[in-house]
Amino acid sequence: MGDTTTDLPIRAKSEPVKFGHALRDSQFLFDPSYRNLNHGSFGTFPLHIRNLMRHYQDQAEAKPDPFIRYTYPQLLDESRAAIAKLLNVPTETCVFVPNATMGVNTVLRNIVWNPDGKDEILYFETIYSGCARTVDYVVEYNRGLVQSRCVPISYPCADADIVENFEKAVEEVEKEGKRVRLALFDVVSSNPGIRFPFEAVTAACKKHGILSLVDGAQGVGMVKLHHLGEVDPDFFVSNCHKWLHVPRGCAVFYVPVRNQGLIRSTVPTSHGFEAAVELTGGKKRVNPLPPNGKGYFVAGFEFVGTVDDAPYMCVKEAIKWREEVLGGEERIMEELIKMAREGGKLVAEALGTEVLDNEAGTMSASAMTNVALPLPAEEIKASGEGPAVRAYILETLMEEYQTFVAVFVFQGQWWARLSAQVYLELEDFKWAGGVLKEICERVVRGEYKKSS
Incomplete structure (x- = not known):
């Protein structure tokens, strides 16, 4: 399959790769200025898998009928x-x-x-x-x-x-x-x-x-x-x-x-x-x-x-890459759930709010965390300006802070949903907490009205 299958970095069994920014910079395709805290919406894939995909696409263009009819099914x-x-x-x-x-x-x-x-x-x-x-x-x-x-x-x-x-x-x-x-x-x-x-x-x-x-x-x-x-x-x-x-x-x-x-x-x-x-x-x-x-x-x-x-x-x-580079499914899942839980607490501390979970902790047993936003939900609802507020928050996150966090209203409360991933660190969540705090303060001051 050419060079695209030889660029797979094989990890030493005794030295599992460290998750975080070094992995992001070496293996993923993000713009250096962008922090991807919303993996849950669209996901992403590493450079090795990108190369493999393009290799298959090139094969399909080189010999369309043989590839699509015979190679692809295999x-x-x-x-x-x-x-x-x-x-x-x-x-x-x-x-x-x-x-x-x-x-x-x-x-x-x-x-x-x-x-x-x-x-x-x-x-x-x-x-x-x-x-x-x-x-x-x-x-x-x-x-x-x-x-x-x-x-x-x-x-x-x-x-x-x-x-x-x-x-x-x-x-x-x-x-x-x-x-x-x-x-x-x-x-x-x-x-x-x-x-x-x-x-x-x-x-x-x-x-x-x-x-x-x-x-x-x-x-x-x-x-x-x-x-x-x-x-x-x-x-x-x-x-x-x-x-x-x-x-x-x-x-x-x-x-x-x-x-x-x-x-x-x-x-x-x-x-x-x-x-x-x-x-x-x-x-x-x-x-x-x-x-x-x-x-x-x-x-x-x-x-x-x-x-x-x-x-x-x-x-x-992709499954092979996760096993040989990231250390396998069990390690990935354990680390991501831990990161999401700890990261959610950091965001909640910055906002002075709470993480959505139950006493048993089963609600948070995934790689996403949901943190309440300090916004006057009832006032915003009564004003009918909820859509404008949400649009302002999302646009500000993308344009001014080069990130994205899912923001939504559920059961009368505003929430932010953040995703943990192998290319992130807890510092990213701490940073996100500060960003969300600033934006919520700007919403309370009514800045979203000036942008509409």
């Missing part, structure tokens, strides 16, 4: 095997889609709802907006066949409270003479960035005969998922480009064999789709791609259309 299978091993599930259950939202769409658009109109989709209050809108679309498109229902969450709370609220919602649906057909929930929610007890909710779904759709947009590479096969959700999708150091966009889509028959089509429909013969007038559709002998599910997702799937081919090497 490389794709290697990446599928690597991610399946990481999740401890069979390779035949894993394919790739561009992002978690695509995986959620694929499931919701394939489910055949019962004709009696009693089906419901349950989701939690912290659902990602894109997924919530997908649920809305499915309800609208299948008007009269399926409804949706939101399960409330009052943070901070114990994991058991979330499961209890889920059970109560299921009971309410059944009392109304309806059924919960599918439940959609996170591994780590987006805003706030909270570790969700997806294992326990999946178990509750099994108990009630409900299909579980786990949105792990924030998941693989950030929290331990080697037990996915034991948890055994009905559907699971997780972005590799967020926390696994894979280029955008790439997400693993896991469907156990028992449910692969439910996924009739990719989104959009690929050459692998086979309609019932009676619906095609007896015509047999021609697949222009080489026969591969793979099952219907895997074959369908192998080639959905002509797009740049180079990120998919980088998954195997």
Whole structure:
């Protein structure tokens, strides 16, 4: 594969690489003036993986047909095997889609709802907006066949409270003479960035005969998922480009064999789709791609259309890079969770506020931390200037401080969500606390009104 596979810096087993700015400057592609405190939104990848991706892109341009038709499927299978091993599930259950939202769409658009109109989709209050809108679309498109229902969450709370609220919602649906057909929930929610007890909710779904759709947009590479096969959700999708150091966009889509028959089509429909013969007038559709002998599910997702799937081919090497350079998944996750917790405390101290967590500390068991902002939430809400305040904070962070922090309102409080990552240090969080303090003081003085 040329020079691009020889530039992988192999660490000495006795000397694990030190996380922080030296790693950032030597391995990543950031502008020296920029502090990336928002890894959770778009992720990033190291120089070695960038070179590998470009190598695959160059191969595709050198010989398009041989590469796309024959080489690419082989490389794709290697990446599928690597991610399946990481999740401890069979390779035949894993394919790739561009992002978690695509995986959620694929499931919701394939489910055949019962004709009696009693089906419901349950989701939690912290659902990602894109997924919530997908649920809305499915309800609208299948008007009269399926409804949706939101399960409330009052943070901070114990994991058991979330499961209890889920059970109560299921009971309410059944009392109304309806059924919960599918439940959609996170591994780590987006805003706030909270570790969700997806294992326990999946178990509750099994108990009630409900299909579980786990949105792990924030998941693989950030929290331990080697037990996915034991948890055994009905559907699971997780972005590799967020926390696994894979280029955008790439997400693993896991469907156990028992449910692969439910996924009739990719989104959009690929050459692998086979309609019932009676619906095609007896015509047999021609697949222009080489026969591969793979099952219907895997074959369908192998080639959905002509797009740049180079990120998919980088998954195997990204996992290897994390093992050989960063010291492996366990070390990465432990260090990031520790950094997020300690960093969150530093930001909260600077702001004179608090970190969002529960007594057991399970809410903060991820690489993101949520810190309350010292802003007069009720006054801002009453004035109707919330959108202007948020826009001012984000634009000021980017233009004046060369950084970005997710800022949002949740349950009547303004919050900032910061991400830990191997290229950061606690000093970055201390700095961020000072920056956020200055900006909040400027908001209170009304400077956002002058900028609008």
